[in-house]
Amino acid sequence: NPTGAKLTLGIAAGENELDANPERSRYVVDRDADGEGTVRRRVEVALRRHPPVGEEAGGAEVGSKDGHIDEVHQAKQQILALERKIQELEGRIPRKYPDVTFLNYKNRKRILITGGAGFVGSHLVDYLMMQGHELIVVDNFFTGRKRNVEHWLGHENFELIHHDIVNPLFIEVDEIYHLASPASPPHYMYNPVKTIKTNTLGTINMLGLAKRVGAKVLIASTSEVYGDPDVHPQPETYWGHVNPIGPRACYDEGKRVAETLAYAYAKQENVNVRVARIFNTYGPRMHMNDGRVVSNFIIQALQNQSITMYGSGKQTRSFQYVSDLVDGLVALMASNYTLPVNLGNPVERTIEEFAVIIRDSVGCKSKIVELPAVEDDPQRRKPDIARAKRYLDWEPRVPLKEGLIKTIEYFRKELARSNHSQRNIFVPETTEKK
Numbered sequence: 001n002p003t004g005a006k007l008t009l010g011i012a013a014g015e016n017e018l019d020a021n022p023e024r025s026r027y028v029v030d031r032d033a034d035g036e037g038t039v040r041r042r043v044e045v046a047l048r049r050h051p052p053v054g055e056e057a058g059g060a061e062v063g064s065k066d067g068h069i070d071e072v073h074q075a076k077q078q079i080l081a082l083e084r085k086i087q088e089l090e091g092r093i094p095r096k097y098p099d100v101t102f103l104n105y106k107n108r109k110r111i112l113i114t115g116g117a118g119f120v121g122s123h124l125v126d127y128l129m130m131q132g133h134e135l136i137v138v139d140n141f142f143t144g145r146k147r148n149v150e151h152w153l154g155h156e157n158f159e160l161i162h163h164d165i166v167n168p169l170f171i172e173v174d175e176i177y178h179l180a181s182p183a184s185p186p187h188y189m190y191n192p193v194k195t196i197k198t199n200t201l202g203t204i205n206m207l208g209l210a211k212r213v214g215a216k217v218l219i220a221s222t223s224e225v226y227g228d229p230d231v232h233p234q235p236e237t238y239w240g241h242v243n244p245i246g247p248r249a250c251y252d253e254g255k256r257v258a259e260t261l262a263y264a265y266a267k268q269e270n271v272n273v274r275v276a277r278i279f280n281t282y283g284p285r286m287h288m289n290d291g292r293v294v295s296n297f298i299i300q301a302l303q304n305q306s307i308t309m310y311g312s313g314k315q316t317r318s319f320q321y322v323s324d325l326v327d328g329l330v331a332l333m334a335s336n337y338t339l340p341v342n343l344g345n346p347v348e349r350t351i352e353e354f355a356v357i358i359r360d361s362v363g364c365k366s367k368i369v370e371l372p373a374v375e376d377d378p379q380r381r382k383p384d385i386a387r388a389k390r391y392l393d394w395e396p397r398v399p400l401k402e403g404l405i406k407t408i409e410y411f412r413k414e415l416a417r418s419n420h421s422q423r424n425i426f427v428p429e430t431t432e433k434k
């Protein structure tokens with residue numbers, strides 16, 4: 001609560017009046033009179049009808065003193081529950097924003113981040129906000145969540161717009177980080193047409209906006225443009241090996257078109273573009289139901305469930321921690337380098353090794369089970385990051401073990417939170433074949 005005003009619990013019918021209230025008592029939770037009235041919640045608590053003494057013939061029992069005590073006790077319990085809820089809500093409203101750097105008008109940029117409420121986007125928001133820039137976050141909340149950016153809500157440098165970039169957007173900005181798109185295979189395969197639209201129409205809209213207002217635009221592409229690669233590790237000069245009609249094509253080909261569009265706008269319309277090919281990334285704020293290997297394995301391990309390996313587990317990936325990616329994105333935007341740049345951690349591991357690392361890091365006894373392989377699953381993946389090193393002076397700094405500790409801690413809290421609010425076992429989304 002930025003104003004410092006206290007939330008208070010007001011009781012429309014005070015405790016002493018409960019006896020006299022025949023129908024319901026209404027509890028109104030409101031702020032102190034701070035003039036804002038922004039948080040206002042009403043909770044109606046249905047009470048058992050308590051007729052005034054003597055209302056019912058021979059009803060001495062109903063209106064008895066014991067009945068009374070019951071109801072007062074019940075009401076007290078409900079008040080306690082409400083008070084706990086208020087404490088929880090108060091905790092969620094930041095009392096104070098992090099201290100952002102002050103930038104003067106000349107150095108402060110207006111920056112649009114599409115998908116800014118998502119996993120990667122929200123970390124980038126934090127970084128750029130701390131640097132003192134003005135941020136406009138656009139998200140359709142398909143996979144993004146308000147929770148990821150709620151700590152900035154109300155800040156004078158921050159704006160959140162619920163908008164789907166498949167539709168045009170007319171705003172004035174200096175830079176655009178175009179991150180919007182589902183990125184987890186089960187999510188992007190869930191609605192392939194929407195995934196293609198986001199990466200084609202959405203990208204056209206962002207490039208059109210960049211052209212109109214003269215903004216620099218960074219397109220978030222992916223290691224998936226290399227498909228199931230027959231060159232290893234993958235340099236940016238490799239053209240890839242993608243099945244254009246397979247289940248992953250909506251994303252792989254969508255991102256390939258996004259890159260093609262970027263360079264077409266650069267050539268024809270002089271738009272200043274940057275293209276980041278992002279390799280597998282993990283960290284806090286991944287959705288529990290993300291469905292990618294990091295979140296699935298950690299959640300399974302934390303619950304002592306079997307760790308689900310798709311196929312033999314001999315396929316490889318290279319995992320980068322999200323803060324390294326954010327550094328790379330910012331460095332790329334700031335650079336003069338316009339060709340695609342791989343951003344990923346080149347330490348490669350098999351998925352089986354990865355399962356063991358997670359199990360050991362969590363310290364559980366989960367079995368590692370083999371499920372049917374995923375169609376068109378890339379078999380080897382490792383970025384060649386020579387270009388990023390040379391032109392951005394960038395390379396990942398966070399070792400896997402260190403990043404995993406933070407990520408496991410995050411998922412531990414997420415699980416506690418979800419168990420508290422609903423069920424006991426959380427089953428991560430998997431592409432397990434039935």
Ligand SMILES: O=c1ccn([C@@H]2O[C@H](COP(=O)(O)OP(=O)(O)O[C@H]3OC[C@@H](O)[C@H](O)[C@H]3O)[C@@H](O)[C@H]2O)c(=O)[nH]1
Pocket residue numbers: 183184185221222223224278279280281291292293294296297308309310311315317351374377378430
């Ligand atoms: O529960 C699981 C989930 C996944 N896996 C396997 O783990 C590997 C990694 O799978 P993920 O779903 O995490 O991610 P993928 O590498 O397939 O795709 C990712 O590539 C890079 C990014 O652009 C995207 O975030 C995403 O498309 C795959 O071989 C997959 O089959 C499992 O063995 N078990």
